[in-house]
Amino acid sequence: MTRKEFIKICGILGVSLPFQAAFSACNKDDKGSFSEKVIIIGTGAGGLSAGYLLNQHGIEFEILEASATYGGRMKRTTDFADFPIPLGAEWLHTKTSVFQEIVNDDAQTVEVNTVGYDSQVDTEGNWDNGQLTVNELVDSDRKFIDSTWFDFFDEYIVPSVTQKIVYNTIVQSIDYSGEQIMVKTSNGEYTADKVIVSVPLKILQDGDISFTPSLPEDKSAAINSATVWEGFKAFIEFSEKFYHTATSFNITPETDGQKLYYDASYGQDTSQNVLGLFTVGKPALDYISRSGDELRDFILKELDEIYDNKATASYVKHMVQNWNDEPFIKAGYLSDHEDWRKVRTLGESVADKVYFAGGPYTDGEDWVSVHAAAQSARSTVDELVK
Known part of the structure; x- marks a missing residue:
């Protein structure tokens, strides 16, 4: 079943996409026994959502961003017209209740027109x-x-993570062979206990980030064979x-x-x-x-x-x-017609150390869209802190 077929069936049956229940399942005050540091790579919808959720859990994290700005493919401009123009993500592909679910805080009123x-x-x-x-x-x-998807994140998600973002920092390699993970960047090395990779899939396909040890064979095969x-x-x-x-x-x-x-x-x-x-x-x-x-x-x-x-x-x-x-994006996005099983493999974590969040890294039921990226972050954080 393709992504488009799945969404169409949901619409015919009049049911919500399955990510919505996952958001409501989160207890934002439940840190549990988790006391490790997490590095997130990338500030698209998946990376920002992951940082936001980790902050709600009270978990230490840092976000490394290759460019000078956040938002990834949610980029927009206010210079062309007298309303904001979305240069990337533009439409809402699900119910408007998703905004409140992404914010994950009943005390926060979310208003998006x-x-x-x-x-x-x-x-x-x-x-x-x-x-x-x-x-x-x-x-x-x-x-x-x-407004745009960027404006929603800018208002409700970014304020709680903005002090944790390190810009103009290009990640070159991730060594997860030891007890601590070593992340080598253009600006030096960072250490963490867990890493969440939230970069465009084309970046991984081009080998811009190397992994030690190499990613599992099925993971590498899914990355390299996926249609972007x-x-x-x-x-x-x-x-x-x-x-x-x-x-x-x-x-x-x-x-x-x-x-x-x-x-x-x-x-x-x-x-x-x-x-x-x-x-x-x-x-x-x-x-x-x-x-x-x-x-x-x-x-x-x-x-x-x-x-x-x-x-x-x-x-x-x-x-x-x-x-x-775009040097740190390099393409559009993962094909709507990709095999859902391959997408699920893209979203799987490795060795309880390296996790993936974002549009292409999901459970295979939906992918690419902003709300799917946010759900991916939810699932990743839930797995990470369990």
Whole structure:
């Protein structure tokens, strides 16, 4: 069963995704007998969530981040439009109650404004073989209003871990052969009793972090054989809105990736018409291989073909986010069509010392999304402190 099939079945049956119960099972005051130090590598959704939960347990930890900022693929900008633009994670793929569950504190009121799509009003175009077919848009995902996943973490999760983050520290190796774990970085060595690895899967595939001893054979095989899609997003402002709420493309085979134009201004209190382009996998290569005016003209030509030459005539400006060019991310994310058993292996801990948290490191029931990364952190911390 693929990730998309699993989520679809949950929606048909009207049930919540299974991570929600796991959040409510945590007792944030239960430190137990755990008195060791934990090093977390990476400040994406998984790493930040792991640190936040360890802090709730009162456990000593430190977070090593290769770049100068936190957030990973939750990156966003406030410079392009009069509302925040998510350059990475954008939609909420589950119920809004997940925000309170991630915060894991009944005393903390969480307020995040989102909006769902309206099948009575919103339309979806499908572009296939030069033909545009238009239907009502049926989509259970939700858009953030004047906010993003990054803003949620920035407000509710980061304040309790910010003093524990060490930036511009590139992890090069993890030696877990001894009683204590030695983490070698570009800024020297760190020691810990446990390590939580929360880096993009492409970093491990490229061998940017070495392990001593080597990771178990099944773990290494899962890492090296997993399909990590390329990732690209663009945002284009137009003087008029000529496009549908979403316009999808038929990708064959569907395991090659995804491609979608969508109304990035949807639900926002704005007069700006901003169209987003989201594409992962092989379809992203058409955009990653271009830059500057060539890339702009390629996108406008494509939109002109779909929308009767209205794109170029109303073009204002654009911006792009090529995730393959991010030095500490290097790609989009783990394929939606990956084998769930391989994903489960990716999420398994090693030798009761090295743990994994984040979008690709789950129990195989869901992966990649921000809420799945947060649940992965929950499961990892629960296992670590048991």
